[in-house]
Amino acid sequence: MDLSSSPLGTSMDAYRINQYAALGLLSKLYLNAEVYTGTPKYTEAAIAAGYVIDNGGYMLSDSSVTVPNAGKRPAVASDPDNLEGYAALFAPNNQNNPEMIWSIAYDNVTGGGMNFAQMSLHYSSQFTWNIANQPWNGYAALEEFYNSYDAADSRKKANFIVGPQLDYEGSAILDYAASGDLALDYIPAIDELYPNSSRKAGARLGKFSFRQGQVDNMDNDYPIIRLGDLYLIRAEGNARAAGNWSLALTDVNTIRARAGVSAMSTVTADAFLAERGREMFMEVTRRQDLIRFGQWGSSWWEKTNSDAYRTVFPIPQEQITASNGSLTQNPGY
Template sequence: MKNIFKSTLICAALVFAGACTDLDEVLVGEVTDQVDESEPSFGTFQGGGAGPSDELNSAYGQLRNSGSANHGGYWSVQSVSTDEMAVTQKGGDWYDGGIWIDMHRHTFTSTNGPIGGAWTQQYDAIGSCNTSIADGGLSANQLAQVKVLRAFFYYRLLDMYGRVKIVTESNVNPPQSTRAEVFNFVEGEILDALGIIGVTPLMDLSSSDLSASPNNYRINQFAALGLLAKLYLNAEVYTGTPRYQEAALAAGYVIDNGGYTLVDSNYSVPNLAKRPAVDSDPDNLTGYATIFAPDNFNNPEIIWSIPYDNVTGGGMNFSRMTLHYASQFSYNFSNQPWNGYSALEEFYNSYDNSDERKTANFIVGTQYDYEGSVIVDYAESSDLELIYTPEINELEPNASREGGARLGKFSFRQGGQQEMDNDMPIIRLGDMYLIRAEADARAAGDWSLALTDVNTIRARAGMPAFTSITADEFLAERGREMFMEVTRRQDLIRFGKFNEAWWEKPASGAFRNLFPIPQAQIDASGGTLTQNPGY
C-alpha cells in the first residue's frame, strides 16, 4: 500500500559565531509525494573506527582535532584560498563577517578567525605530542612515531606561516625561528626517525626505529619518507634551495618498496550512498573513488591516513559543509547540510567529461531523493527543482543557493550521521607518483621526464596518455588528481600561480604566499613574535 506523505522542504539560515556554524530551520513550503509507507532503514555501519589503541592515542587523535577535514580551520584555510572552491555569500547565509570572501580574494588580515584557528590547532597538537614524549614510557618505535607526527604539524606551520616558534617541551618560550630553521627541524626529525643522514639512491633504513610494516593509522618508514618527499618538493619555496632530486628519491623509494597498490578498476567496494530507485547510482565504487569512500579504511593505496568515525572519531563534516539543505533527503542524513562550499566552475571544467575523477569528485545536475523523486527547493523562484549547476553567478552578496558543483570526492553514505566515516589520506601512492614525476622534471629541467608517472595516473582515471606535457599541463593534472587533499595552495605557490587573478579574485601580492601570523598570538607573545612582511 501507498500513503500520501508530506515531506516538508526547508531552507536554513546559517548563523556563525567565529568559525562555527549553527542552523536555524525556516519552513519554506511543502510538496506532496507518494512514497512507500515504510521508512528506509540502514544497518549499523562497520567503519574503521578511530584507529588502534595504544600509548599514542592522544597524540594521533590531534590529527582529527587540528582542522584536517572540517569547517573553519586548517582544511578550510588551505582550500578556500585556492582556485579549487569558494564559500559564497547567499544573502544572509555564509557572510560571517566577510572572512570567506577575504580568504577567496586574498584580502585576509592577521585578525581572520580561521587563520588564527589553524595556528592554534597545530600548536595544540604539538603540545599533545610534547606531553607524550615528556611522560616517558614510550618504546623506541613509539618515540620515533610521535617525533615524526610532531614534525608533521610543524610542516603545516612552516607551510602556512613560515616563521614560527619551535616548541619541544612544555612551559618554554623559545625565540621565533626563521622559515629555514623550521624546515631544518622538520627534516632532521624525520631523518632521525628513519635512521639516515640523508636521502640517497642507496639509503639503508635497517637502523630505523620505524616499522616497515603497513599500518594506515600509524607512521611507518614509508609514511615518513612520503612526508619527506612532500617537504623536499616545496623546499625551494621554503628555503630558496631546491631539493627536487631528494624528493624524487624519497617518493620513488615508497613506490618501489612499500608494497602499496595504485587502485584501479579491479578494486571495488560497495557504494554506501546507493539509492535503490536511482538507476545512475552504481552498486559499487571502483578505482580512484574507493580511496575516499566511507569504507576506505583498508584501501591498499593509502599509506598514512586519519581515521574518522561518527561514534568514536568525529571531525569530518564535508557532507554538511557542501550539500544543499534539501540534499538531506538524498542520503537520509540525520542532520541537515549547511549549503556552503562549492567548486569553482573553471576548476570543474578542467576535467574532461570522460575523466572518472570528475564523476567521483563532484556532484552536479538534478538532485533526487532516496525514492528517486526530484528534490524541490521552494526558495528558488525560477525553477523549483534542486539542480546543482557548475556556474556560480557571483561570490557575494547574493550567490545562487544551487550554484557550483558540490564536493563529492569523500563520498557519503545512506543514513549518515553528523560526522562522516571516511578516512582522510595524508600520504597515498597516487601523490607519490606525481611528486616523483614533478621532481624528476624539475631536477633535469625537462618536463617530458614526468610523462611516464603522469600517464600512469591518467590511465587509472580512464584518460588517454599524454605524448608531451608542459608545466601548466602538469599543474592541471595534479589538480585533477589531488582535489580536496590540501595540496592545491602549495602547488599554486610552487608554480607561481597563487597570486594570479581568477574568478572573483584580483591579482594579489607575493607576500600572500604566507598567511599572517595571528595578531592575537603576537599580542600575547610579549614581543617575541613579529609579523610576516606585508601585513
C-alpha cells in the same frame, strides 16, 4: 636509501607512521624546499617518493579495488552497487584501501570532525542520503575547474555532484524557496557569490562520498600520504631537477590511466599543475602547489591578484609576545 637503522617499522598500518609514511612526508618537504629555504631538493623529493613507490608494497586504487556503495538508493537504477578505483579510495568504507600510506581515521562515533556533506550540499539534498541534519548549501567547485576535466575522466564523476537531484525513492527533489523551476538541479555555472547567487549554482563536492543515514560526522578516512600523490611528486621532482618536463610523462600518465583518460604525449609546467589539481582536489595541497609554481598571487574567478608577501602566513601576536623579542612579524602584516 638505507633505512635499516630506522626505529620505524614497515607494517602497512595507515593509522601509524611507518618508514614509508615518513619518506612520503619527507618527499613533500623536499618538493617545497626551494620555497621554504631557498635551496632546491627536487632530486631528493623524487628519490624519497620513488623509494616508497618501488618498495612499500602499496598499489594505486584501480578498477580491481571495490567497496560496496554506502550511498546507494535501491530505487535509483543509476546508483552503482559498488564504488571502484578512485571513487573507492575516498568512500565512507575506505579504511582498507591499498593506496593509503598514512591517513586520519575519521569516524562518526569516535573520530568526528569531517563534515563535507554539511558544508557543500543543498538543504534539500538531505533527502538523497537521508541525512540526519539539513546541510548548509555552502561550498561549490569553480566552473572553470569543473570543466577542466575530460568528460571520460572517472575523477570528474567521483569528485562532483551535478544534474537533477533525486531523493531516496527516486523522486525529483524540489526547492520550494527557489525562484522559477523548483526542481533541484546542480548546474556547474555560478552566477555570483553571496548574497544573490542561485541556490542550486555550482557543482557540489562529492569526492569524499556520502552514505545513507549520513550524520554530521563522516566515516571517510582522510589521506595525509597516499601513493597517487607520490607518483606526482616523483614526476615533478625529476622534471624540475633536470629542467625537462618530459621526464614527468611516465608517472603522470600512470595517474591518468587510472582515471580512464588518454596518455599525454607532451607536458608543460602549466599542464602538469592542472593535472595535479584534478588528482589532488580537496586534499589540501593546492596552496603550496600554486606557490611552488608561482601562481598563488594570480587572479581567478572572483579573486583579484594578491601581494607576494601573502605566500607566508602572519605569526600570531600571542607567539610574538611569548618569544620575548626573538620573533618579529612577517613583512606586510
